[in-house]
Amino acid sequence: MDEDTSGAGPAGAVGGDSSRPWQTLASGFEQARAREDSLDRLVEWPAQRALLGDVTGLAVLDAGCGNGAKIAQLAGDGAAASVGVDISGNFIAPPPRVELLEGDLSDLAAVPGLAGRRFDRILFLQSFGYAADPVRALQTAREMLTEDGFILLTRTQPVRYAIERSEQKGTSLGEEYFATESFAYRHRNWDEQVTLTKRPYTMSDLLNTFSAAGLWIEAAVEPQMPAEAAERYPHKQAVMDKYLGILMFKLRPLPGLQPRRDATVVG
Template sequence: MAESHEQTTSSPTDNPVDPSHAWLELAPDYERARTREDSLDRLVEWPAQRDLLGDVAGRSVLDLGCGNGGKLAELVRDGAAASVGVDVSGNFLSVPVPGLELIQGDLNELDAVPGLAGRTFDRILFLQSFGYAKDPVRTLQTARAMLADDVFILLTKTQPIRYAVEQAERNRTSLGEEYFSTARFSYRSGWNEQITLTKRRYTIADLINVFSAAGLCIETAIEPQLSEDARGRYPHKQAWMNKYLGILVFKLRPHPGQ
């Protein structure tokens, strides 16, 4: 379940619908976009995520909002064991991968997802899915309870400044006004312009405070950029990154003693 579509969504007629319903429509469009040669997921996000995950051989991985399960399948091929992907769309890989279990379920109701009760994992992933959490603190607390000892959550979030820049251009306001505004805002999905999405806003401080309230601390935070080679091959992507900054990637661990 990719991010960029947080909290409440609306149809082209601006009638509110459940965020999960929007993802059901958007999931195939997202997977198509992700496989493009110049996809920022391919060029920036996944390489950074994979690097922070480190050696996964023998490690169990839970991917919450896994999309079709393609990234988790790659981790299983790299040696991850007893790994599970959860996504509300159920739009999964058509060819089974040994050692990989894909479950249709909602990350907002992890306690009710079949097959997760009583299990723990060495890595838990929110790869551009955290924005779907209706109660982000509760969702992270539930995920934290499923962590095995001395392991971590990897969470990727769209840079909040990106949306502030877009809204400032659209509304002819200032960057600061939009970044610190608490009002929700709407925009059409870049994957499917027939769907309009309404987002809640986060500042970077909001994210840090949510992590802390969930009993997590930031071990590492990175803002990955295009490689020198990719900048040369895809100057239009570098121009986008120069303007909108890209993503934040956090490695989160439980607070000591919690």
């Protein structure tokens, strides 16, 4: 499930940062993302789309797809097969060439309808933090890639959560950045009655996870708000100035690690 960086948010998997509470919050999240001043609309999706490049004729899998709107857009942009997986099951009516499957991104190979399939692009758009075992989740995704495929993974800048916790608790930034205990919070913009948990992480945590999963970083991007949007929505630029925004990684299998040959290319 994608996350608007204007507020800490959940994603589409069981056993990681949140589980069943996300099914309650999914509707509120999608409404927030649809606002014209959503940072997802202004910053995240344009940068994600640029990293993906031309998807014409490709098979794309969105792990933690929310309601499926983004994977549907990729189908409209020419993807030959577009598959979305999310734990919430709150999907749009899928257009042609789009499959929306209810399932846990922690083990994509176990999701009904995905076994033995391969994809040119696999997306974890703000959803990766909700995998029960991050390394295994990425290893499984790596094995589902075609020979020239890659994973597009995005995560909120970890300093952002450290800043929030240090302000709330009166502690130092460094103390909270290197904290290891999960923390609970409620999302004021979606449903304050639902309590969520999140595992803190550092930049080294992310890099070591990629390496342990047999992946290397071909490109890393920290997108910023366009000047026109910053002028139009200064309150959103203020969020970016304070919390640093989002990290995006284009990940490929390390040389010598070949995808499984018993899988079937989707398309």
